[in-house]
Amino acid sequence: MLKWPQILAVVCFAGAALVPAFGSPYLATVFFFLLMSLVLAQSWNWVGGDMGYINLAHGVHFGLGAYALSILFSHGVPLFLSFVAAALISAAVASLLAYPLFRMRGHYFAFGTLAIVPLAELLAYNLRRLTKGADGISLPPVNAQLTSYYIALSLAGLAVLLSIALSRSSFGLALRCIRNDEEVSEAIGLRTFPVKVKTLAANSAFAALAGATYAFQLGFIDPPSVFGLSVALAPIVMALFGGSGLLWGPAVGVLLLGSAQQILLVQVSAYQVALYGCAILLIGRFMPGGVLRSEWLRRRARWLHALLESKKPALATPAPEATEHPPVKSHHIARGSVLLRCEGVTMAFGGNTVLRNVNFTVRQGEILGLVGPNGSGKTTLFNCISGIYRPKSGQITFDGMDVASLRRDEAARLGIARTYQIPRPFADMTVIENIEAAVIFSGSDAAGAGESALRIAAYVGLGGRLSVRADALSTQERKILEFARALACRPRLLLVDEVASGLTPVELQRFILMLRQIRDELGVTIIWIEHILGALSQAADRVIVLELGSLIADGSANEVFSNDRVRRSYLPSAVVALETKTCCK
Numbered sequence: 001m002l003k004w005p006q007i008l009a010v011v012c013f014a015g016a017a018l019v020p021a022f023g024s025p026y027l028a029t030v031f032f033f034l035l036m037s038l039v040l041a042q043s044w045n046w047v048g049g050d051m052g053y054i055n056l057a058h059g060v061h062f063g064l065g066a067y068a069l070s071i072l073f074s075h076g077v078p079l080f081l082s083f084v085a086a087a088l089i090s091a092a093v094a095s096l097l098a099y100p101l102f103r104m105r106g107h108y109f110a111f112g113t114l115a116i117v118p119l120a121e122l123l124a125y126n127l128r129r130l131t132k133g134a135d136g137i138s139l140p141p142v143n144a145q146l147t148s149y150y151i152a153l154s155l156a157g158l159a160v161l162l163s164i165a166l167s168r169s170s171f172g173l174a175l176r177c178i179r180n181d182e183e184v185s186e187a188i189g190l191r192t193f194p195v196k197v198k199t200l201a202a203n204s205a206f207a208a209l210a211g212a213t214y215a216f217q218l219g220f221i222d223p224p225s226v227f228g229l230s231v232a233l234a235p236i237v238m239a240l241f242g243g244s245g246l247l248w249g250p251a252v253g254v255l256l257l258g259s260a261q262q263i264l265l266v267q268v269s270a271y272q273v274a275l276y277g278c279a280i281l282l283i284g285r286f287m288p289g290g291v292l293r294s295e296w297l298r299r300r301a302r303w304l305h306a307l308l309e310s311k312k313p314a315l316a317t318p319a320p321e322a323t324e325h326p327p328v329k330s331h332h333i334a335r336g337s338v339l340l341r342c343e344g345v346t347m348a349f350g351g352n353t354v355l356r357n358v359n360f361t362v363r364q365g366e367i368l369g370l371v372g373p374n375g376s377g378k379t380t381l382f383n384c385i386s387g388i389y390r391p392k393s394g395q396i397t398f399d400g401m402d403v404a405s406l407r408r409d410e411a412a413r414l415g416i417a418r419t420y421q422i423p424r425p426f427a428d429m430t431v432i433e434n435i436e437a438a439v440i441f442s443g444s445d446a447a448g449a450g451e452s453a454l455r456i457a458a459y460v461g462l463g464g465r466l467s468v469r470a471d472a473l474s475t476q477e478r479k480i481l482e483f484a485r486a487l488a489c490r491p492r493l494l495l496v497d498e499v500a501s502g503l504t505p506v507e508l509q510r511f512i513l514m515l516r517q518i519r520d521e522l523g524v525t526i527i528w529i530e531h532i533l534g535a536l537s538q539a540a541d542r543v544i545v546l547e548l549g550s551l552i553a554d555g556s557a558n559e560v561f562s563n564d565r566v567r568r569s570y571l572p573s574a575v576v577a578l579e580t581k582t583c584c585k
């Protein structure tokens with residue numbers, strides 16, 4: 001069923017469609033400007049808002065589209081083909097630029113894209129044979145007002161519809177995972193690079209179509225009119241002003257800022273640039289997430305909450321009953337054969353050698369405890385096994401395959417799943433979305449992802465917290481959510497990094513039971529880093545100990561914890577006594 005923002009959008013578009021027939025030419029010009037801004041802001045939001053990559057080169061594709069159409073159309077290419085070519089050229093350029101650009105993250109990406117803006121303008125001035133330099137290009141005289149208006153209207157409608165579709169699709173979910181944590185997205189099996197390239201190409205194609213429409217309507221373009229800094233920044237400021245990453249944020253920004261800009265443009269055109277500056281300052285100071293996320297406004301206007309939708313509507317399905325058995329399909333596993341082999345693994349950060357010639361094997365269906373003093377290299381070893389770090393030397397083979405030859409997402413899809421010592425759930429996504437993302441991107445059950453995610457949430461005890469955002473969970477709940485997410489990847493090797501600290505004794509027993517069930521019923525091999533040795537002893541078949549990056553013990557819990565070297569380096573006798581008591585209760 002349509003919600004009021006969607007109904008309002010339909011009414012606005014219907015009203016806009018009537019403007020050329022019933023409104024004044026001035027009103028039609030204002031609406032044309034607003035529609036173009038909406039196309040630019042809405043498409044920018046896919047990369048800048050949904051995916052979290054601040055792309056300052058959006059205006060470059062506007063200019064590229066304007067030039068492509070102008071050159072082609074003035075050389076006699078039919079209008080429709082000129083538009084299609086403009087979009088395709090821009091998407092191709094964006095895909096090529098994606099290779100160097102997506103090697104950068106955060107501010108570096110933003111500055112990398114900003115560098116392209118003056119470069120594009122410079123090229124437009126200097127490729128005179130193609131662009132006619134500073135003289136600009138005049139298009140063949142045609143009456144373009146009405147046609148360009150309806151092209152702009154259609155593009156704006158399409159951009160909004162695509163945004164709605166994106167917010168409900170698994171592709172949109174992928175964008176939000178990338179925005180939250182790209183490394184974790186890959187660790188749950190998402191191949192991020194193609195997603196980023198496709199999104200950048202789509203957003204650039206829309207910017208190019210907007211530029212082409214603008215050129216067609218104006219009939220003349222020159223470098224400053226399509227590559228100027230204000231052209232590049234205006235739609236970005238509008239999206240940020242309304243609320244980037246929100247479905248309706250760009251539209252609200254365009255309405256508020258675009259209208260203000262039109263009024264100021266009539267009064268004094270120089271105020272226009274000042275308006276963007278003030279808007280950026282205001283957003284930064286009072287509403288870092290944009291108007292729609294402003295606490296002050298949300299408290300006073302509850303009806304605004306519907307505009308905050310950035311994802312699937314809240315879950316309507318009730319949580320299923322907690323199940324006794326792990327609700328994940330088991331693998332056909334030959335128990336006892338070697339699943340993981342670490343041979344001479346050495347890892348160094350600069351001059352700091354963190355792992356030194358580590359050798360051990362893990363058999364299918366084994367629960368291996370990994371212990372050692374703080375800083376002994378346990379998490380680093382997990383990072384090497386899950387493909388996050390490449391060891392300096394040595395080899396890690398998983399089921400006979402060299403882990404170093406796999407991308408992170410490939411390692412995840414092969415069955416290596418993990419949790420993080422400091423939990424890294426996708427913070428602005430709900431519990432169920434976090435688990436569902438893992439089910440979908442690991443390919444464990446893409447068809448019934450929602451159902452699987454619900455059952456896994458119930459199994460780990462998060463059935464009552466399905467619609468809660470991960471950043472509103474307690475630390476323990478986040479750890480359990482990470483565990484659920486790892487389980488949702490249908491792992492063959494599960495790397496568990498200190499999940500138990502902070503659990504109550506009852507929760508701890510339940511957790512140990514879950515680990516055993518996952519091993520016994522699904523045949524999953526588990527490596528568990530844990531400082532609560534009593535708990536570890538109950539679950540682990542075997543324990544290995546790291547000290548300053550070297551493996552110093554390997555054997556049953558009893559053998560290892562009574563080993564003199566282990567006791568001296570890791571286990572002060574008081575702790576041993578305490579832990580042994582807990583373990584044997």
Ligand SMILES: Nc1ncnc2c1ncn2[C@@H]1O[C@H](COP(=O)(O)OP(=O)(O)OP(=O)(O)O)[C@@H](O)[C@H]1O
Nearest residue numbers: 349352354372373374375376377378379380381421
């Ligand atoms: N990315 C990195 N860059 C530089 N040094 C690092 C990096 N990651 C880990 N280290 C260093 O490697 C060493 C081992 O860290 P690691 O986190 O693997 O230890 P750990 O045994 O897991 O410790 P803890 O029990 O406290 O979690 C530490 O000295 C740490 O500072």
